[in-house]
Amino acid sequence: MDGRDAVTHPAEVDVAVVGAGVVGLGIAWEAACSGRRVVVVDPAPGTGASFAAAGMLAAVSEYHYQEEDLLGLTLESARLWPGFARPLGTEAGNLSTPTLCVAGDAADRQALADLRAVQEAHGLGVRPLTVREARSLEPMLAPAIAGAFEITADHQVDPRRLVAAILARLGTGAVIRQRAESLVWAGDGARVVGVRLADGSELRAGETIVANGLGARELAGLPVPLPLRPVYGDILRLRVPESLRPLVTATVRGLVRGKPVYLVPRADGTLVIGATQREDGSDAVSAGGVYELLRDAQALVPAVAELELYETTARARPGTPDNAPLLGRVAARWAPGAADDGGAPPHAQDVAGLIVATGFFRHGVLLTPAAARICVDLLDGRADERWHAFRPDRFARVPHETHASYGRTA
């Protein structure tokens, strides 16, 4: 088959999504809702970072200094969440509970107050509470906390239920439980026409969306290197005994001696406590991480000691150099067939048939509706200028060397 065949041959599906974590499934779901025929490729759907994630929709409380570009995207996604979740009903476990940011000591309170000043400057609603007010909202908070801030805009969802709800709606025929080995390029080296699977077969698709988180590092044939690194996190799941329910009603995000910890209550009486950030290369649950989470969670809510610890999980999240996602199309100058036109303006023309959506780091669940919207807009031929800052080729300086051997179909 040559390049012309690849173009004229009808694609087996409209959209192939590589990766069935929350982001990949969210994109697949939105694309399916747009009337397209979608297939998702993943050897083990929902078992990566999505399996661990606490699912906080925390655009405001997750805001960090000097991440204004990201803030625009997270706020947009928070705005999209209710409409995204509505057709999934209550199955996704989304709760409109607010968030309390709690300071362990005076220094932690000062740090949260400084952040609040910046948050307010961006128009984000953050309400300071006295310890008394905080404890009247959440009586299980320790008397020794130094202060609290209420963020009514930040909510939560249960990522495992979200994954299950979308998978159920897509149907088993829409999921290929295999590893995607490489992108398949048309003979002209200008267009991606699908993915090659672990069993050697090819899934032909009009558009291929690379949304497999850190797995994108092992996907051959990408036109640009994706600067992803694993940032590991330990996360605990606990069961609140009947006598202590509800332990907390809001999501409690704490800063304890400068370290973040969060307690996310689920509707089923369980509690998720996270999350450490480790770049030690170990995907095993860290004893020190578990210890610190339990210590700091107890500092905020002493009754955590009375809970059942029923699951400890460690997973890697896909980090990027600027903590923002790699989201969008890739300039054709990086494609295997592109002429060496070093002087051409970047993004003048994009590789056809390819969208990248990875690198969501700590924001995968929150950013899922925005990623889904942006991808489907791209499928429709619309590129929103606001999100150009997240293009996956923004770090590319030299042509990607590893794509060459996957550059052309036979």
Added chain:
Amino acid sequence: MDGRDAVTHPAEVDVAVVGAGVVGLGIAWEAACSGRRVVVVDPAPGTGASFAAAGMLAAVSEYHYQEEDLLGLTLESARLWPGFARPLGTEAGNLSTPTLCVAGDAADRQALADLRAVQEAHGLGVRPLTVREARSLEPMLAPAIAGAFEITADHQVDPRRLVAAILARLGTGAVIRQRAESLVWAGDGARVVGVRLADGSELRAGETIVANGLGARELAGLPVPLPLRPVYGDILRLRVPESLRPLVTATVRGLVRGKPVYLVPRADGTLVIGATQREDGSDAVSAGGVYELLRDAQALVPAVAELELYETTARARPGTPDNAPLLGRVAARWAPGAADDGGAPPHAQDVAGLIVATGFFRHGVLLTPAAARICVDLLDGRADERWHAFRPDRFARVPHETHASYGRTA
């Protein structure tokens, strides 16, 4: 069938052992080695307290004040361990490593020193070490420890491997994976002739040995009440990364701010940390318990923070009023058919066909060879006067009311 039939009818097996934890299997193994046909009854062998146990053979370091009777039994069992383990080869994971008792602070050191004085008075070898000496033996010990004592006589075994090794040698035909519902009595109410199983069938046995730990509370037809209570413990299993091996070579038992903690290194590079003692009625892993174990273990060996926490387990151990086992035969005065001869000396005659071996609390693994030896001696008609203090009917004051309905076979 009447009583005479029960006596004359040949038993299906020589010995029925109820319970396939370490103790039950140890007894079954010893009885099988004596040439008897043995069957073990347990719906899930090795999944109770044996599954959690660290397996310390710690007659000396587990010695508590005023438990002299128990000390005699634990020392006897420690003496029997090598001969018991020998035919099992190295499969049982037994290690002859010594034990270090480490004090977290000065008060802990004083408590250990006081205990040592009593231990030495009983002829138990305990060698005080300076912090420098202790750290030269175990370089990973924290510099801040207050002192240490070496106990060369205390060793360890891996209870899960021990269970697997004995089960493999007994063969699948020797295990009935069912719950034992009740003892079966002969028509004269003076002899136990087997057990009734969950499926309604009866296993006839010349001797029935009740060795199912806390499960004995649910076994109907016992002639005396067994005063067992669940004492829960949380226990952690961690993996030592290659770069930190060996983390410790000895079993490290610590006293940290008055609380015991132990770290038991396995030959496979894992580490067992235990154990809390809770009587809160919860068989779920306690978040507070896990926190305290990690905190205190790190106080002794800070590098514990670098390990992988791969398993947390909670199990109940069978506690008794005097912390000593319920081990031996039961006086016939408690049997259903016994005349009301209140004036007869206790133990004058024992119920035939019945031996009880439960209530081993924290000492089940250590006491397994002694329990096995004592039971087989009883099968042989020999009762060692030294162990009369552990008779299961020592707490009985009134006839057991619950046995009546199970008193006679049809």
